[in-house]
Amino acid sequence: MSSNPTSRTKFLWGYSSAGRAVALQAKGHRFDPVYLHQTFMKRTWVDVKERPCDGCTKCCEGYLVTTILGVALNPGHPCKFIKKNVGCSVHLARPFDPCKMFQCHWKENTKIPEWLKPDKVNAILLLRSLEEFNYIRIVKAGLKQDPKIYLWAEEQSKNGRNIIAYDDLGKLLVYSQDEKFIELARKKL
Numbered sequence: 001m002s003s004n005p006t007s008r009t010k011f012l013w014g015y016s017s018a019g020r021a022v023a024l025q026a027k028g029h030r031f032d033p034v035y036l037h038q039t040f041m042k043r044t045w046v047d048v049k050e051r052p053c054d055g056c057t058k059c060c061e062g063y064l065v066t067t068i069l070g071v072a073l074n075p076g077h078p079c080k081f082i083k084k085n086v087g088c089s090v091h092l093a094r095p096f097d098p099c100k101m102f103q104c105h106w107k108e109n110t111k112i113p114e115w116l117k118p119d120k121v122n123a124i125l126l127l128r129s130l131e132e133f134n135y136i137r138i139v140k141a142g143l144k145q146d147p148k149i150y151l152w153a154e155e156q157s158k159n160g161r162n163i164i165a166y167d168d169l170g171k172l173l174v175y176s177q178d179e180k181f182i183e184l185a186r187k188k189l
């Protein structure tokens, strides 16, 4: 990352690929315990206070791919234990991994604006790593994402953060000022 991000050109590009989107469904939108990944991350802008989900059930609705008690969760197939807009009907008995361990980045980091709550913007934020880089992955979680997320991502990139999103048509967007991260994202995501 540049030591002086403001002196760098901001890079932003997008491209569309149906095949790539399918591949990412299979491996990219995992409903897995982010803390396992974050063990190795610098958490310099993470304020681990934890917000309440408060009626949000986005991570149980199939936008993140996993298996719960032998049943697959994927787009169009939400968890059978979900009480939409209420919570989990088996809250105390829910599996440890991923259900008890998982937190989206909005929930775990109170520095993320309140308005980015997943059920308000139809998008789930995940903190991820790619080689030596940390980045925020914005996963679409509804019919239409709030377009404000793109403006927010662009602003964050000016502060040296790396953010990856997909628009509603499946186009990959990379917000970063770091050429190496951009190149890596283009090759590997």
Ligand code: SF4
Residues within 6 Å of the ligand: 052, 053, 056, 057, 058, 059, 060, 102, 103, 104, 105, 106, 107, 118, 119, 124
């Ligand atoms: S997406 Fe985040 S806020 Fe929503 S239920 Fe899951 S952990 Fe809670």
Ligand code: SF4
Residues within 6 Å of the ligand: 059, 060, 068, 079, 080, 081, 082, 083, 087, 088, 089, 090, 091, 094, 095, 099
């Ligand atoms: S078991 Fe509960 S917490 Fe886990 S995915 Fe299903 S509804 Fe969500």
